[in-house]
Amino acid sequence: MNGETPAAILKSNLWTNNPIFIQILGICSTLAITNNLVNTLIMTLAVVFVTGLSNTTVSVLKSLIPRKVRMIVQTLIIAFYVILVDIVIRAFLPEISKALGPYVGLIITNCIIMGRAEAFAQLNPPIMALWDGLTSGAGYMAVLVVIAIIRELLGAGSLLGYQILGAGFTTWTIMVMPPSAFFLLGTLIWVAKTIMIRKEST
């Protein structure tokens, strides 16, 4: 991984090695919070923030962390940033905090963050680790936002809470329920893979 250019990291995290549709990580939150675009945006921004900063912190401390406790220390660092986010949301965005409920706390268990800390931050300098964390988070965000747009539009006829489709539109109850995220995610993986394979063969 050493010596990668920022552009290569960006492309890898957003597309060729996207955490959601290539690595299939962070699926729990993908299913749970994508039925509403506002919640998805806040949640994914929180993930971008946490992956970026936890990666940076792990990278800064990497020469001090003893190998046998490195996972515990990484978890501590991740939990630290997640709890900070939770405190800020609870104090300044109480409505969003109510809507997201326990999911903010569950960012700690998002495998993308731990995965990046283990696979990248430990071996690379802080600035690169920050960039890798931010772009990994962005790769997660991009996929979730696409799913959320489809789910909110069809499930509630609205986007960001504004009614888009007319009153005559019958909302698709399935779209607000978790199974629809499975179908949409599967479809997205299919589309993304098809494009990738086509590109490879040409």
Place this chain on the structure above:
Amino acid sequence: MSKESLPYVIVFTFIVAFAFVFVIAFADGVTAERVAQNQKLVATRAFLNAVGYLEDEPSEELAKFAAEFGEVDDESIIRTKVGGRDILIKRFSGQALWGTVSGVIAVDESVSEIIGFEIISQNETPGLGGRIEESWFTQQFRGETIPPEGIIVAKGEGKPDYDTDNGSIDGITGASLTSARIEKIVNSEISQLRKETAR
């Protein structure tokens, strides 16, 4: 000292844990008052909404609430006058599908009409049962006549039931269990309020 030696590991882990926990405790302490204020405001709004008035400024809301209802911490029944009308208002909580639902219900003096119904907190499925706190749902209770056997939360028809004479409101499609629990909670509150007025 070697990085892998036991004393180093213990000291390092201790310092790291201490430093991070210290910052969190600090952040929590700084925002604690704000969080408490937010929670109080949610309850305040529910009370004011239930009786039909709402102020623009949070500080005005708190003042109005204190003037009308005083300090409300428990689920006791409060008698007050709103727009020249005697009403009973009460905080409630009950078990819904996933967790406790709490809110406020206001009825007229003879418990024959619901004046308002608001949700303070709930943990139902977001987008499904969670919609009980949306205004299209809670507005259905407004002015609803209470039949002797209690109100009915009907199977979701897909559109709200604003007919105030039929003693029935429309439940949420895809959230039949949450809707059924709400019916149970509301009716249990109604019977408590009736007992209170019969005394």
